[in-house]
Amino acid sequence: MSIDAFALAEDLATQGQSHLLAGIDALPAEQRQTYLDRLAAVDWEELSHELPPPAAEEVGPSRVIDRAERQERQAALTEAGLAAYGAGQVAVLMVAGGMGSRLGFSGPKGCFEVGAHSGKSIYQIQAEKVLDAGRRHQCRIPFLVMTSPVTDAETREFFAANEYFGLEAEQLRFFSQGTVPSLSRSGQALLAGPGQLLENPDGHGGCFTALVGSGNLQRLRDEGIEYLVYIQVDNLLVPVDDPLLVGAAALEQAEVVTKVLAKAHPDEKVGHLVRVGEADRIIEYTELSPEDTRRRGADGELIYRWGSPAMHCWRVSFLSRLAEQGFRPPLHRSAKPLKAWVDGALNSVDGWKSERFIFDLIPEAKISIGLVIDRDDEFAPVKNAEGADSPDSARQLVSDCHRRWLEAAGVRVQLSEGQLIEISPRFAGSLASFQQRWDQRLQEVIGDYYLEGDQR
Numbered sequence: 505m506s507i508d509a510f511a512l513a514e515d516l517a518t519q520g521q522s523h524l525l526a527g528i529d530a531l532p533a534e535q536r537q538t539y540l541d542r543l544a545a546v547d548w549e550e551l552s553h554e555l556p557p558p559a560a561e562e563v564g565p566s567r568v569i570d571r572a573e574r575q576e577r578q579a580a581l582t583e584a585g586l587a588a589y590g591a592g593q594v595a596v597l598m599v600a601g602g603m604g605s606r607l608g609f610s611g612p613k614g615c616f617e618v619g620a621h622s623g624k625s626i627y628q629i630q631a632e633k634v635l636d637a638g639r640r641h642q643c644r645i646p647f648l649v650m651t652s653p654v655t656d657a658e659t660r661e662f663f664a665a666n667e668y669f670g671l672e673a674e675q676l677r678f679f680s681q682g683t684v685p686s687l688s689r690s691g692q693a694l695l696a697g698p699g700q701l702l703e704n705p706d707g708h709g710g711c712f713t714a715l716v717g718s719g720n721l722q723r724l725r726d727e728g729i730e731y732l733v734y735i736q737v738d739n740l741l742v743p744v745d746d747p748l749l750v751g752a753a754a755l756e757q758a759e760v761v762t763k764v765l766a767k768a769h770p771d772e773k774v775g776h777l778v779r780v781g782e783a784d785r786i787i788e789y790t791e792l793s794p795e796d797t798r799r800r801g802a803d804g805e806l807i808y809r810w811g812s813p814a815m816h817c818w819r820v821s822f823l824s825r826l827a828e829q830g831f832r833p834p835l836h837r838s839a840k841p842l843k844a845w846v847d848g849a850l851n852s853v854d855g856w857k858s859e860r861f862i863f864d865l866i867p868e869a870k871i872s873i874g875l876v877i878d879r880d881d882e883f884a885p886v887k888n889a890e891g892a893d894s895p896d897s898a899r900q901l902v903s904d905c906h907r908r909w910l911e912a913a914g915v916r917v918q919l920s921e922g923q924l925i926e927i928s929p930r931f932a933g934s935l936a937s938f939q940q941r942w943d944q945r946l947q948e949v950i951g952d953y954y955l956e957g958d959q960r
Contacts (some may be wrong), residue, residue, distance in 0.1 A: 505680050508540070508544070508626065509540055510552065510728050512540060512544050513525055513526075515548065516543065516548065517548065519548035519551075520552075520691065520692065521548060521693055522694060524543060524693055524701075525694075527698065528540070528699065529793070530698075531698065531699040531823075534700060535699050538699075539642075539699040539701075540760050542701060543701070543722075546693075546701075547840070550834075550835060551603055551684065551685060551687070551693075551835065551858060551905070552691060553834075553835070554603035554885055555835055559927070562780050562781055562789075563778045563779070563780055563807055563808075564779045564780075564801065564807065565778065565779060565801065565807060565809065565810075566755070566764075566777045566778055566779045566810065566872075566873075566874050567596055567779070567784075567873055567874065568764060568777075568810060568873065568874035568875065568876055569741075569752060569808070569873060569874065569875050569876060570876045571876055571878075573845050574875070575877060577755075578748065580751070580755065581747070581748050581751035581752055581755060582747045582748055582751055583747075583751065584747075584750070584751035584754040585746070585747025585748055585749065585750035585751030585752075585754065586641070586747045586751075587754075588730065588731055588750045588751070588754055589637070589641040589643065589645075589745075589747060589750065590641050590642070590643065590729075592643045592644075592728065592729075593644060593728065593729060593730040593731055593734050594645060594730075594731045594732075594733060594750055595646035595647070595648060595724055595727075595729045595733070595762045596634055596637075596645060596646070596647050596648065596713070596732075596733045596735065596744045597648040597649075597650065597711065597732050597733070597734050597735070597786055598630055598647070598648070598649050598650070598735050598736070598737055599650050599708045599734070599735070599736050599737060599814075599862075600612065600613070600614045600627070600649055600650060600651055600655065600659060600736075600737035601650060601651055601654075601655055601681050601705050601708070601710075602651030602655070602737070602738070603654060603655060603884065605615045606887060606888055607886070607888070607889050607895065608889045611658055612627075612637065612643065612654075612655035612658050612659050612662070613626065613655075613737060613738055613886070614627035614630070614652070614659060614662075614737045615627060615648060615659075615896045616886070616895070618864075618895050618899065619885060619899075619926060619928075620899040620902065620903060620924040620925075620926040621924070621926045621952065621954035622851065622926060622928060622954060622956065623660075624928075626737055626738065626740070626886065627659070627662060627663065627669070627737070628666065628669050629929060630735070630737060630742075630744070631647065631663070631668070631669035631670070631671055632669055632928065632929035632930050633743070633745065633929045633934070633935060634647045634671060634675070634743045634744055634933075635669065635670045635671055635929070635930070635933075635935035636745065636929050636930065636931075636932060636933035636934070636937055637744055637745035637933060637934070638675075640745060640934075640936070640937050640940065641745075644672065644674075644675055645675065645744075646675055646677060646724065646727065646729065647671060647675050647676055647677070648677045648678075648679070648715070648720055648732075649663075649676065649678050649679075650678070650680070650681055650708075650710075650711040650714060650715075651677060651678055651679070651680045651681070652680060652681050652683075652705040653681075653683060653705070654705075656678065656680045659678065660678050661865065663676060663678075666790075670930070676912065677720050677723070679714050679715065679718035680704050680707075680714060681703055681706055681707075681708075681710035681711060681714045681744075681918055682706045682710050682713065682714060682931075683703035683704060683706055684703060684704060684705075684706045684767065684803075684835065684857075684858045684859070685701050685702065685703050685858075686702045686703060686704050686842055686844070686846075686855055686856065686857055686858075687765050687837075687855055687856040687858070688853060688854075688855050688856070689839075689855060691856075694709070694842065694844035694845070694846075694853065694855060695844060695845040695846075696844070696845055696846050698837060698845070702842065702843075702844050702845070704857045704858075704859070704860075705960070706835075706858075706859060707833075707836075707859025707860045707861060707862075708736070708814070708859075708860075708861065708862045709833035709859065709860025709861040709862045709863075709864055709865075710833075710859075710860050711788045711820055711834050711931060712823070712826070712832065712860075712862060713833075713860075714831060715821075715823070715848065716827045721820070721823055721824060721827060724820050725820060725824060729820050730819065730820055730821070731750050731753055731754075731818070731819060731820065732817070732818045732819075732823070732845065733746055733749065733750065733815075733816075733817055733819055734814075734815065734816040734817070734818060734862065735814075736814045737813060738885055738886045738887060738888060739813065739814070739815075739882075739883060739885050739886075740884040740885075740898045740899075740901070740902050740940055741881065741882050741883055741884040741885060741901060741902060741905060742813075742815060742882060742883075743759075743882060743933075743934055743935070745933055745934040745936065745937060746817070746934075747763055747936075748816045749763065749815070749875060750817055750948060752817070752873065752875050753817045756873050757871055758819070758869070758871045758872055758873045758877060759818070759819045759821075759822035759869035759871055759872060760816055760817065760818050760819070760822065760825055760866055760869045760872045760873075761816065761817045761869055761872070761873055761874070761875050762777055762784075762786070762799060762812060762815070762816050762863070762866065762872065762873075762874050763812070763813060763815035763816070763874070763875050763876075763877045763882070764777050764811060764812055764813075764874045764875065764877070764878075765810070765811050765876065765878075765879045765883065766809065766810070766876070766877055767806070767808075767810070767811045767909070768808060768879075769811060770797050770798045770808075771794065771797055771798070772789075772811055773789045774789060774811035774812060774813070775787065775788045775789065775812040775814075775863060776788075776789070776797075776808040776809075776810060776811060776812070777810040777811075777812055778790070778807065778808060778810075780867070781870075783867035783868075783869075784866050784869070784872045784873075784874070785863070785864070785866055785867045786812050786861070786863035786864075786866060787808070788836070788861070790838060791836070792808070796808065798861045810874055810876070811831075812863065813877070813878075813879075813882070813883045813885075814862075816862070816863075817881070818865070822865075822868075822869060822870075823865075826865065826868055826941065831865075832860070833860035833861055833862065833864040833865060834860070834864060835858040835859065835860060836858065836859055836860070836861060837856045837857070837858050838857055838859070839854065839855075839856060839857065840854075840855060840856065840857045841853075841854060842854070842855040842857075849948060877894060880904065880905065881905055881908075883901075884897075884898040884900065884901035884902055884905075886898045899924055899926075900924070902924075902926065903919075903924040903926065906925045906926065906927045907919070907925050908928065909932075909935055909938050910925070912935075912942065913938075913939070913942050914944065914947075915946060915947060915948065915949055915950075916947065916949070917949045917953075918948075918949070918950045918951070919949075919951065919952075920951065923924065923951050923952045924952060924953075925949065925952075925953045925954075926953070926955070927954075927955045928953045928954070928955060928956040928957065930956055931955050931956060931957055932959050
């Protein structure tokens with residue numbers, strides 16, 4: 505062992521991870537050094553710390569702009585947001601580190617083809633929304649895409665092979681999240697093979713540290729970007745042209761605005777926006793008991809009433825302040841079945857995966873606020889192969905939304921069961937864009953309907 509390796513051995517012993525050095529002398533020299541370098545880079549003390557959830561008695565409702573206030577202030581909020589878009593102060597960050605395994609798909613989830621009639625991939629749908637927003641606001645909107653080590657190369661190749669779906673290559677900024685060692689239930693790090701840690705992506709919260717480490721945060725600052733709209737890849741209805749959200753950040757002087765929706769029922773499996781002490785935070789359903797999620801305040805309303813669909817607007821100045829302070833989101837553990845190298849072979853073990861959550865930035869904000877949205881207009885997740893939150897359910901939600909756009913424009917719509925409407929983001933990626941471009945030429949839609957580009 506080198507001197508560095510001896511120092512590493514001492515550190516690992518302190519953290520109860522000495523088993524990771526067993527048999528390293530049998531590894532080829534290059535592999536051994538790579539393995540030791542990785543072991544030395546891990547913050548073992550942080551990994552061993554389990555974050556407790558806040559005590560239930562400390563929790564109360566967050567301040568939100570509810571539907572009534574949103575309607576009352578809509579014109580002012582939208583005007584402020586339009587000004588920010590028009591001044592080129594808005595960028596979009598999409599988290600896309602996941603694979604399509606739960607969809608029965610072997611590639612990155614964003615490559616999955618989901619368009620009801622177009623067969624467009626999720627990546628194409630989201631990229632074309634950015635394209636449409638740039639066209640509407642007459643600016644080039646930076647589009648940041650966070651990948652993971654398992655999706656990065658294929659995602660880059662997919663965008664390049666499809667000519668970036670009409671975006672300029674300079675608009676696209678790809679960067680990969682980090683990884684965290686997976687642990688046994690006793691807290692020991694597991695191996696994927698001889699001289700190879702078993703690791704998992706570090707969660708959507710890893711996008712903050714990766715945004716900083718990749719230099720993309722500084723680049724946003726240099727470009728004069730003030731607002732970063734955060735979305736997740738697998739929500740087909742998530743807006744990127746969102747003046748209301750950006751305007752709320754501007755007029756409220758908020759460092760973060762978090763979109764929320766009224767929970768469908770007390771036990772809905774979502775993160776919850778709440779007030780803990782003097783700060784807002786989101787608490788995942790996995791960190792709460794059923795009794796907690798059903799707890800009501802003095803007003804009779806659920807304390808955990810607001811669910812988070814993972815849509816935020818971050819001030820770049822806020823992210824920069826956290827970066828300068830060396831902040832990084834804490835790790836949260838969740839129990840998972842794992843495949844690990846045990847007794848000379850891959851075996852199934854019960855273990856822990858640790859992840860960072862992006863919403864753990866929220867308590868650090870000087871001013872934060874929630875913005876209540878309508879679920880049917882902005883939330884169509886694609887997570888499961890069948891049933892709820894599946895491609896079929898998302899296609900139906902998109903069709904229902906686009907039907908409302910047409911009907912609001914005076915179009916009569918007649919659909920039979922199984923018939924769907926799809927409006928391409930190349931024609932309109934938002935209701936406001938649709939209202940600007942629709943020219944009333946079509947009076948009636950009967951049956952399946954698809955609108956792409958300038959077609960009618």
